[in-house]
Amino acid sequence: xxxxxxxxxxxxxxxxxxxxxxxxxxLVFMPLFMIAxxxxxxxxxxxxxxxxxxxxxxxxxxxxxxxxxxAELAASGVLRVEQVIGPEGDPARSVEQxxxxxxxxxxxxxxxxxxxxxxxxxxxxxxAGSVPTGVPGAITIHLDASNPxxxxxxxxxxxLTVQGVIVSEYHLLPPMxxxxxxxxxxxxxxxxxxxxxxxxxxxxxxxxxxxIISFVHERSTGTLDxxxxxxxxxxxxxxxxxxxxxxxxxxxxxxILVTAVALFQVQIEGSPMLVLxxxxxxxxxxQGLGFLLSSNAKNEFQAVQFMPMILFPSILLAGVFWPIxxxxxxxxxxxxxxxxxxxxxxxxxxxxxxxxxxxxxFQLAVLATFAVVMLLLSxxxxxxxx
Numbered sequence: 001x002x003x004x005x006x007x008x009x010x011x012x013x014x015x016x017x018x019x020x021x022x023x024x025x026x027l028v029f030m031p032l033f034m035i036a037x038x039x040x041x042x043x044x045x046x047x048x049x050x051x052x053x054x055x056x057x058x059x060x061x062x063x064x065x066x067x068x069x070x071a072e073l074a075a076s077g078v079l080r081v082e083q084v085i086g087p088e089g090d091p092a093r094s095v096e097q098x099x100x101x102x103x104x105x106x107x108x109x110x111x112x113x114x115x116x117x118x119x120x121x122x123x124x125x126x127x128a129g130s131v132p133t134g135v136p137g138a139i140t141i142h143l144d145a146s147n148p149x150x151x152x153x154x155x156x157x158x159x160l161t162v163q164g165v166i167v168s169e170y171h172l173l174p175p176m177x178x179x180x181x182x183x184x185x186x187x188x189x190x191x192x193x194x195x196x197x198x199x200x201x202x203x204x205x206x207x208x209x210x211x212i213i214s215f216v217h218e219r220s221t222g223t224l225d226x227x228x229x230x231x232x233x234x235x236x237x238x239x240x241x242x243x244x245x246x247x248x249x250x251x252x253x254x255x256i257l258v259t260a261v262a263l264f265q266v267q268i269e270g271s272p273m274l275v276l277x278x279x280x281x282x283x284x285x286x287q288g289l290g291f292l293l294s295s296n297a298k299n300e301f302q303a304v305q306f307m308p309m310i311l312f313p314s315i316l317l318a319g320v321f322w323p324i325x326x327x328x329x330x331x332x333x334x335x336x337x338x339x340x341x342x343x344x345x346x347x348x349x350x351x352x353x354x355x356x357x358x359x360x361x362f363q364l365a366v367l368a369t370f371a372v373v374m375l376l377l378s379x380x381x382x383x384x385x386x
Contacts, residue, residue, distance in 0.1 A: 045326060046078055046150065046323065046325050046326045047078055047325060047326075047329075048077075048080045048325055049079050049080060049108050049109075049150055049153060049154060050079075050080050050082050050106070050107045050108055051073075051079050051080070051081060051082065051107055051108060051109045051110070051154065052081075052082050052083050052098040052107045052109070052110045052111070053073070053081055053083070053084045053085065053098075053110075053111045053112075054084075054085045054094050054095050054110060054111070054112040054113070055070060055084055055085065055086055055087060055113045056091050056094065056112065056113060056114055056115045056117075057113045057114070057115060057116065057118050058087045058115075058116075059118045060118050060119050060122055063118055063122070064118050065117060065118040065121045065122075065137070065165070065166065065169065066113040066117045066118060068165050068169065069113075069161055069162055069165045069166075070084060070113075072161050072164070072165050073111075073158070073161050076157060076161065078153065079154065079157055082101070082106070085097060085098060087115070091115065095110070095112055095142075098110035098112070099142055102142055102143075102183050103183060103184075105144070105349065105353070105355075105359075107144075108143070108144050108147075108150050108154060109142060109143050109144065109151075110141070110142040111139065111140075111141050111142075111158060112139065112140045112141070112142065113139055114137070114138040114139065114140065117137045117138065118137075120136055120137040120138070121136075121137040121166065121170070121174055121176065124137065124174030124175050124176070125170045125172065125174050136174065136175035136177055137174070137176045137177070138176070138177045138179070139158065139162065139176070139177070139178045140179050140180075141154065141155065141158060141178065141180050141181065142181045142182075142183050143155075143180055143182050143183060143184075143185075144182075144183050144184045144185070144353075145182045145183075145184060145185035145186070145188055146184045146185045146188060146193065146348055146349070146352040146353050147185075147193055147323055147348075148185070148188060148189070148190055148193055149193075149322060149323055149326070150323050150325060151182075151185070155178070155180060158178060159178050162176065162178060184352060184353045184354075185352050185353075187267065188267065188352055191260070191264045191266055192266050192267050192351070192352055193352070194321075195256070195257075195260045195266045195351070196275070196344060196347035196348040196351050197318075197319065197320035197344045197347075197348070198256060198320070199253045199256050199257065199275070199279060199347060200278075200279065200282060200318075200320070200340055200343040200344045200347055201314070201315065201318075201320050201340065201344075202249075202252055202253065202256060203249035203252060203253050203279045203282055203283045203286075204282060204283070204286050204311075204314060204339075204340050204343070205311060206245075206248060206252055206283075207245045207246065207248065207249045207284075207286045207287045207290070208287070208289060208290045208307070208310060208311070209290070209307060210287075210290070211241060211286070211287040211289075211290030211294070212290040212291075212293065212303050212306065212307065213303075215241075215290070215294040215295070215303075216294050216297065216303045219294075228382070234379045234380075234382035234383050235379045237382060238288065238291060238375050238378045238379045238382065239375070241287055241291060242284040242287045242288060242371075242375055243284075245283060245284075245287040246280050246281075246283040246284040246287060247280075248283070249279060249280065249282070249283030249286075250276055250279060250280045250283065253275075253276060253279040254276065257272065257275070257276075266351070267351065267352065268350075268351050269350075269351060269352060269353065269354030270349075270350035270351060270353070270354045270355055270356060271350065271356065274350050274356065274360070275347050275350050275351060277364070278346045278347055278350070278360070278363070278364060278367065279343065279347070281343075281364065281367040281368055281371055282339060282340070282343040282367050282371075284371045284375070285339055285367060285370040285371035285374050285375075286339070286374075287374075287375075288371060288373075288374025288375040288377070288378045289310070290306075291374075291381075292374060292378045293306040293310075294306070295378070295381040295382070296381075313334065313338060314338050314339075314340045317331060317332075317334055317335040317338055317341070318335060318338045318340035318341040318343075318344055319335070319341060319345065320340070320344055324341065339366070339367060339370045342362075342363040342366045342367055343363070343367060345363055346360040346363035346364060346367075349363070
């Protein structure tokens with residue numbers, strides 16, 4: 001091996017990169033993009049978790065331990081108190097109203113301060129050092145535990161806030177109960193939260209990457225140009241690709257779903273067919289996206305450059321591994337422009353919450369719109385090529 005020949009090959013390779021401005025930009029800006037998105041995402045903490053509060057405690061005189069706790073919860077930044085339902089009216093109806101918001105997915109929890117909470121706390125303070133009389137102050141938290149990270153964060157925040165406020169006001173911590181009632185995800189574990197995200201991510205990665213690679217390959221070998229000379233229309237070509245790669249993503253999702261149920265007992269409360277429908281529509285849309293992006297690449301290397309630009313934001317911002325509520329404010333709006341976000345949310349809602357088509361229609365409509373737009377744009381790009 002001669003050093004001069006090695007250097008000659010190296011110079012030739014660098015010279016070819018030098019004339020490809022898109023590649024030079026990729027090599028410079030992609031590392032900056034990756035470290036920025038990783039740094040901001042991993043630097044985030046849970047905040048703005050929506051909850052409803054039902055305060056059935058009328059207080060004692062001018063004192064209200066429950067109101068002090070609610071005010072502290074609202075100011076914490078971790079929880080976003082959507083509405084406080086006061087002690088007036090029918091207690092059962094008040095709790096039912098808050099539970100309806102949790103069941104509809106509009107809030108992660110309904111925090112209920114039971115009647116006479118302040119009176120029970122004051123009695124416990126007066127009984128300090130003696131045999132307790134009566135019942136301790138009680139708080140019941142009705143949780144949507146389809147996301148265990150959020151459920152645990154709510155429980156921790158409520159317990160710490162209650163302890164902090166009561167100790168600050170009364171200089172001791174009397175007996176109290178903070179109980180948990182799960183509206184969804186009664187027996188859910190982390191694998192139940194994790195599996196739907198992995199299914200969506202796997203389908204997205206496979207269909208997106210296969211569409212880019214296969215399209216560039218067929219274009220470089222001349223197969224695509226020969227196909228365009230036949231009576232087959234551009235729309236038929238794109239639809240055929242979408243059907244084929246959508247089925248590939250679907251088969252992969254079936255394998256993941258069966259394996260997760262067989263080995264890890266992942267729960268599926270809703271319809272498995274609805275889950276697979278969501279995955280199929282996601283796959284069709286990503287096939288169109290890959291087709292469209294690869295049509296704007298001059299060679300295979302430029303086509304591959306699109307992969308991290310799409311995959312990294314999807315992996316980090318779509319709620320696959322951690323909640324969107326943990327994504328920093330700067331990046332959180334981007335999450336709602338990532339199609340995978342809606343696929344993951346839809347699959348989790350069906351598998352853990354047991355929702356049906358009428359409950360996940362919005363997520364499915366977003367994915368269907370994304371698929372139609374991408375496939376139409378892909379068809380247009382092919383027409384320009386013809």
